[in-house]
Amino acid sequence: MKNKSFLFISCEEAQIICDKSQYKEATLWEKFKLSLRFLWCRITRTYVSKNKKLTQSLKQSKVTCLKQSEKENLKETLQKELKKQEH
Amino acid sequence: MPKHTIDPNQWIDLYSDYLFNFTVSRVNDREKAKDLVQDTFFAGLKSMKNFKGEASERTWLISILKRKIIDHYRKINSNKGKAEIRVEFNSEDDEGSWLEKRVADPDYKTAEDTIINEELGDAIYNCLNKLPQKQATVFRMKTIEGLETDTICNELNITPSNLWVIIHRARITMAECMEKNWF
Known part of the structure; x- marks a missing residue:
């Protein structure tokens, strides 16, 4: 039983490994366990396919955003400006 | 009203x-x-x-x-989108004769590519706005800013397993939303 859980993972675990793998943070062992589940689990296969599609779209769009620190600075500046207007 | x-x-x-x-x-x-x-x-x-x-x-x-x-x-007064014109002298004999050379823009994209990417970017941000605040923050930091897992965990005071669960939930919602609005 112990050996089984050692090799076989739950659907949610498999999906989280798939997520990690989108950011190249899954270990070889995790990828192996995901591949095993991928072979027989239709839900995992569907998730992997959708997840890859999402990653591709994100890469293709080249979306960008402000860094947290830049947002904080902007917030501060805007607050000052807002206060100036209120006076 | x-x-x-x-x-x-x-x-x-x-x-x-x-x-x-x-x-x-x-x-x-x-x-x-x-x-x-x-x-x-x-x-x-x-x-x-x-x-x-x-x-x-x-x-x-x-x-x-x-x-x-x-x-x-x-x-x-941008010249964006226009071909760059370089003027060169070829040899001593040719000195004074002008050669105009059209140089391809290395970042050239068709108007269609640009429009598709802009619309895709809009679709992604529309879906991102539908996520709960915490999921949106973690997803943005990890996926768009490309920050390391440790950095995000330290900044938001969460464990790596928490982070992956949040990312997982965010990715499910994002994929569903993109399925409806884009794919």
């Missing part, structure tokens, strides 16, 4: 990323984009009284930003 209300205190959290992404894709300069977004918010504050509530806050801010981007291009 106005359908939409205005709240400048929420602008940065709700719209700064969307506006910034919109601007970067049009001016190709991160610093300039930041300035333009800031100018847009300032202009928004000044003309808040003119907001009639007929359009959403975001649409209204985008219309201000579009004008700022046009003003930016007017200022720099």
Whole structure:
């Protein structure tokens, strides 16, 4: 039983490994366990396919955003400006 | 009666990323984009009284930003999109005869590519806005900013397993939303 859980993972675990793998943070062992589940689990296969599609779209769009620190600075500046207007 | 209300205190959290992404894709300069977004918010504050509530806050801010981007291009009198002309002397015999050489723009994209990417960017940000605040923050930091797991965990005071669960939930919602609106 112990050996089984050692090799076989739950659907949610498999999906989280798939997520990690989108950011190249899954270990070889995790990828192996995901591949095993991928072979027989239709839900995992569907998730992997959708997840890859999402990653591709994100890469293709080249979306960008402000860094947290830049947002904080902007917030501060805007607050000052807002206060100036209120006076 | 106005359908939409205005709240400048929420602008940065709700719209700064969307506006910034919109601007970067049009001016190709991160610093300039930041300035333009800031100018847009300032202009928004000044003309808040003119907001009639007929359009959403975001649409209204985008219309201000579009004008700022046009003003930016007017200022720099940009030659963006035109072929670069290089003038060379070939040899001593040819000295004085001009050769015009058209050089391909290395970042050349067709108008169609650009439009598709912009629309895709819009679709992604629309889906991102539907995520709960915490999921959106973690997803943005990990996926768009490309920060390391440890950095995010330290900053948000969460464990790596928490982070992956949050990312997982965010990715499920994002994939469903993109399925409906894009794929």
